[in-house]
Amino acid sequence: MKNAFYISLLLFSAFVFGQQKRVETSIDTTKNKIGAEFKLTLKTSVDTLSKVKFPNVKNFGALEVIRSYPIDTVKNNDRYELIKRYGLTQFDSGRYVIPSIKVIINNKAFLTDSIAVEVAPVQVDTLKQKMYDIKDVVAVDNPIGNWWKWLLGFLLLVGIAAAVYWYTKKYQKKKIEEEVxxxxxxxxxxxxxxxxxxxxxxxxxxxxxxxxxxxxxxxxxxxxxxxxxxxxxxxxxxxxxxxxxxxxxxxxxxxxxxxxxxxxxxxxxxxxxxxxxxxxxxxxxxxxxxxxxxxxxxxIPVDVPAEEEQLLNEMQRQKQVQIQLAKQRKKRIQIAIAAVGFVITAVLAFFIVTRGFENVKDTILGHETKELLEGEWIKSEYGNPSVIIETPKVLKRIDLKKSLPKEGLALVKEMQSFAYGSFVGDFYLMVSTMKYKQDTQTDLNKAVEVTVQSIESQGAQNMIVKQEDFETPEGVKGVKAYGTFVKLNGLTNTSQKIFYEILLFGQDGGLQQILILHEEGDHYANDIVNRVLSSVELKQLKN
The missing domain is CATH 1.20.120 (Four Helix Bundle (Hemerythrin (Met), subunit A))
Structure with a gap:
């Protein structure tokens, strides 16, 4: 019994070994990046009368078959060597196993070897590569021009005029017929x-x-x-x-x-x-x-009516005249309303064609930043060291000392802040100046970090920060930081994307700061920002 068991085990091992060797399995690499191709190769050797069927599937385990290559046939004396390749990939990092694959040879199933592979993520070095925000929409020059807008407006006016003319002519014709x-x-x-x-x-x-x-x-x-x-x-x-x-x-x-x-x-x-x-x-x-x-x-008999009938007929005639006059007044009112409607429609159509629908809508319904941009601007001097700046509204003094940490407040000798709007609103403009108790060199890069942290402490999320040098027309150099962040509205549970710009200047132990926030995509606010920043003037400290 013991010998029989060993013989059976030997025969079974030979059978398994022969089955495994009947189909050879190999892969070009066991480590690859996300989305890269693994090339899996299946190879078998059969005689000229054998029939071989390789699997035709979309996935081998967790790996996706992105390409099934044609079978290569190599003749070796009285046998054929068949080579089948598959292109595999995976878009999630991790370790995966290509399972045993069933190959049919002469209606018998033979299993391939399983192979372990590793898919590695793509490394991104954020220290060497800056992260940039999505670019704003850029207007493309229209080679055709705007002539079609004028043509559309002209055709619209012609159509309205034709409709009014047809209605008036029809009414006048009917009135003439009634008189004739x-x-x-x-x-x-x-x-x-x-x-x-x-x-x-x-x-x-x-x-x-x-x-x-x-x-x-x-x-x-x-x-x-x-x-x-x-x-x-x-x-x-x-x-x-x-x-x-x-x-x-x-x-x-x-x-x-x-x-x-x-x-x-x-x-x-x-x-x-x-x-x-x-x-x-x-x-x-x-x-x-x-x-x-x-x-x-x-x-139809023609009777001479009696005196009473004549009086009754006269009263009826007068009544008919009054009715006709009322109808005519009603028609005149309708024509007047149609004329006024025509004029209003024509004017609106003209402005929509020449200025755009959004501009006309904002003019009629009102828009905060549009009204600020088109209103009367004021040029004023704020703080010490003073900042001379042109703004759409006078900035009001605010107290920011309470928002500063105690250790930071201990270093400040004098601080003045002025603002318009609200941080939770759609537009906010602030000018802040401070003087330190000791004459120290201001680190503007550190000041940018502190300002960004201050904005984040007020609820800003997902802040994107970009930084570059800035210089006033008078040659005073500073730092400009800008980017976007997401602001959450606790009442409506909605989010809003906000664009911000920060200007920082350090002079003789003092710091001057300008902060502007507005809703991203507001082109009126963009024009306000450009006008404000181009007007910045700085004065030296007063000792």
């Missing part, structure tokens, strides 16, 4: 002639022709005989016409009523059933309508 058409028969006659001049049916617009033709007849009947002809169907209109003729004692022949009814029904077929009458039928229908209007008008 003294009686219903005159209106009907003029409209019939106008309809013929349009030659609608000759152009194939038969439906439009019959629609206008019957509208003329219906309008006449409604005005002259006083029945609701426009809202009635053909049957209702004929019934109402017969009743009105009996009531008004109008002598109308049955032929006239039949002709009118036939034309109205023909018009209904044309409008709703797409019927197309012949040319002679259209002419006959037109003549029948014209004759029916003339017959109806001549059949």
């Amino acid at each position: 058409y003294k009686t219903p028969i005159e209106r009907a006659t003029i409209l019939m002639n106008s309809l013929e001049q349009k030659e609608l049916w000759q152009k194939g617009e038969i439906k439009e022709y019959y629609s206008e033709l019957t509208d003329i007849a219906r309008n006449y009947i409604e005005e002259a005989i006083e029945i609701p002809a426009m809202e009635s169907t053909t049957s209702e209109l004929i019934t109402g016409l017969k009743a009105a003729s009996m009531k008004k004692k109008m002598k109308i022949t049955q032929e006239t009523i039949d002709n009118l009814e036939r034309v109205l029904k023909q018009a209904d077929l044309v409008k709703f059933a797409k019927s197309k009458p012949m040319e002679f039928e259209i002419t006959e229908d037109r003549n029948k309508i014209q004759k029916a209007i003339v017959v109806l008008d001549s059949a």
Whole structure:
């Protein structure tokens, strides 16, 4: 039994050894950087009749297959050596294991060796390489120019003017028609002639022709005989016409009523059933309508009203006049409103095209820094050693001694601070000067660090600090620090990105400081900062 166990173990070891050696596994490197490629190679040797299938997957363990290379075949006497390569990568640092991979040879599975690899992060030396903030948006010169804006504004003004002209012309035309058409028969006659001049049916617009033709007849009947002809169907209109003729004692022949009814029904077929009458039928229908209007008008009795009726009619006429005057006043008001709206729209369109939408919006709705920039500026002298500076508002004296540590305050002989705005607001400007008790050389770089720490103590987060030399027009040299930080609003739980600039000057044992904060992206504030900093003048200490 013991010998049998050793023999079995030997055979099993030989089997495993043979299986492992059937597919050789290698890799070009076991250490690489994030995102770099590991080249994994699988190699096997088979006879000419063998079938080999390499895996086609997207991942080997935690490593991603970024490329599967074609199989290389090398012939060696009566055998083939097959070489398969894979490109692997990983985008997180750490130690990983490429697991055993199953290769199928003649429908039998053979496992490759597992390999451990290491992915290292990319080292960034922040001491040698400065960190820079995201650049502001830079305006690109437009090779086309701004002519299209002027064209757009011109077309907008033309469109508005055309709309106002069309509305006014339509109203005036209607008013003229009301004045010209003294009686219903005159209106009907003029409209019939106008309809013929349009030659609608000759152009194939038969439906439009019959629609206008019957509208003329219906309008006449409604005005002259006083029945609701426009809202009635053909049957209702004929019934109402017969009743009105009996009531008004109008002598109308049955032929006239039949002709009118036939034309109205023909018009209904044309409008709703797409019927197309012949040319002679259209002419006959037109003549029948014209004759029916003339017959109806001549059949209306002309009675001489009694004195009471005349008075009543006069009162009704006066009432109608008042109604017409009210309508005319309403129309004039509408035209005036439209004209004012046109002028306002035109002016807004002009300024939007020439100055931009944001500028016009800020002008109308108001914008703090825009009002500061365009307001009256003041040039004043602050502190000792004094700083002469031009600002949009007079700076008010503030007390910053309470914010200084006791050990720092003990070194200060005199300190004066002036500011406009609030640190938690959208714009803040401060000028501060101090004199030390002892005559010491001021370290401006250290002063920058202290100022930055002071800003951070007031809630600034993620501060980015850049520093460069600064020189006034008079040649006084100092240090300029600038960058951005994030300010949190505790009430709304929102964050705001703030841009800051600090100027520091050291003179004869004294320190002069200018601090400006504003919302990033505020171009009005950028113009204010440029104007303020370009106006800085410094005076020597007074002993």
